[in-house]
Amino acid sequence: MAIVRCRMHAPHGGDADFIAAVEPLGFPGSALVCGSRACDEPAFIWLEGAEKMDYDGGIRVFRAGAGEMKVRAV
Numbered sequence: 001m002a003i004v005r006c007r008m009h010a011p012h013g014g015d016a017d018f019i020a021a022v023e024p025l026g027f028p029g030s031a032l033v034c035g036s037r038a039c040d041e042p043a044f045i046w047l048e049g050a051e052k053m054d055y056d057g058g059i060r061v062f063r064a065g066a067g068e069m070k071v072r073a074v
């Protein structure tokens with residue numbers, strides 16, 4: 001499952017192995033905000049291996065982990 005974080009708060013540890021960070025649509029002006037608790041920086045979408053294979057195959061929508069993302073309103 002993807003995770004939404006800025007480069008400063010790249011995911012590490014845990015069970016998942018994130019191998020790529022891709023830009024969300026509209027980056028850096030997208031609504032995605034780093035999921036790190038005290039960070040409001042624009043976020044990348046960090047993908048696990050199978051998700052990166054989907055991305056390389058043209059898939060562009062990914063399920064993000066609950067509680068692992070924030071969104072910005074206008």
Ligand SMILES: [Zn+2]
Pocket residue numbers: 005006007008009034035036039040041
């Ligand atoms: Zn961050």
